[in-house]
Amino acid sequence: MxxxxxxxxxxxxxxxxxxxxxxxxxxxxxxxxxxxxxRKPASSKQKAEDSSKKMEEILRELDALIGLNEVKKLVREIYAFLEIQKRREKEHLITEPLVLHMIFKGNPGTGKTTVARILGKIFCEMGVLSRGHLLEVERADLVGEYIGHTAQKTREQLKKAYGGILFIDEAYSLARGGEKDFGKESIDVLVKAMEDHKNELILILAGYRDEMDGFLQANPGLHSRFPIHINFLDYTQEELLAISEQMCNKRQYRFTKEAKLALLKLLIRPSGEKEEHFGNARTIRNIIERAIRRQAVRLMAKQVTTREDLVTLEAEDLLEVK
Missing domain, CATH: 1.10.287 (Helix Hairpins)
Structure with missing residues (x-):
């Protein structure tokens, strides 16, 4: 029974x-x-709802980034394009080829890596990439020291990136050494992988705007392989201040009014300093981290500290940051 x-x-x-x-x-x-x-599999309707919720979370993460309005607009265009191509495919309509290799142009600290990571999540959720992870490399990770070594190193990095995004920072450095430089060999391997593994990999080349333009002009065959070009503009002074407050909030610190004024003075580029050396969000992070260290030294001189003391950054903490 x-x-x-x-x-x-x-x-x-x-x-x-x-x-x-x-x-x-x-x-x-x-x-x-x-x-x-x-363990019974979720229904197709439940899967669609879960995927929709996940996508909303990813897009909220994108929207939470300060500034980057044109970048956000373009990312949403890419997302909309992919979604409509999926719907056309269901209706047996002709679809456009999904060539999503990209060029990111902009100064350091303008959000290029962060946006690439979010794109990986979007592409993974939409089934374009199986893993959606981001592998960030530079010349030293790809170029070897003798004949044949570069191809081996580049293929090793490609293998790690399959299913996700290979993000090459300062990509133009691969072509700086002339004809005898091994960097050209790396470019050849990358171009071949873009064709042979086009459904397993998205390649993003990133760097300063002028250098990237020169790199693509010197390698005319590359330009057509990267249909999406995204320009990352420098943050405005107001955006940098908002970024600094966001960074402080995450660390459970806050500025006094006087500290904000001191920070604004630091955000004015010295006369004659090139924009590319300012660093944008990276500069903000360095300023805050040094200010926190200055605050720690200042508080050590006090016998007793309150919670308010521990979370407050004063103007003197920033004025000491040079």
Missing amino acids: KYICPQEVITAIAAGDISALDGFRQMRDMDQRMDAAM
Whole structure:
């Protein structure tokens, strides 16, 4: 006789209707049936709802970034394009090829790596990439020291990136050494991988705007392989201040009014300093981290510190940051 719940089995064992061993077997079977039911695949409707929620979270992460309005607009265009191509495919309509290799142009600290990471999540959720991870490399990770070494190193990095995005920072450095430089060999391997593994990999080349333009002009075959070009503009002074407050909030610090004024003075580029050396968000992070260290030194001189003391950055903490 089959019992439908553990309590019935226990009652049957107590009444002597079944042995303890048979009771154990029946309870084990109940557990297995329950586990199987819990592992039952979600319906296609549930999967679609879960995917939609996940995508909303990813897009909120994008929107939470300060500034980058043109970048956000373009990322949403890419997302919309992919979604509509999927819907066209379901209706057996002609679809555009999904060539998503990209060029990111901009100064350091303008959000290039952060946006690339978010794109990886979007592409993974939409089924374009199987993993959606970001592998960030530079020349030293790709170029070897002798003939054949570069191809090996580049293929190793490509293998790690399959299923995700390979992000090459200062990509123009691969072509700086002239004809005898091994960097050209790396470019050749990358171009071949873009064709042979076009459904497994998205390649993003990043760097300063002028250098990237020169790099693409020197390698005319590359330009057509990267249909998406995204320009990352420098942050305005107001955006940098908002970024600094966001960074402080995450670390549970805050500025006094005087500290904000001191920070604004630091955000004015010295006369004659090139924009590319200012660093944008990277500069802000360095300023805040040094200010926190200055605050720590200042508070060590006090016998007793309050919670307010511990979370507040004063103007003097920033004025000491040079």
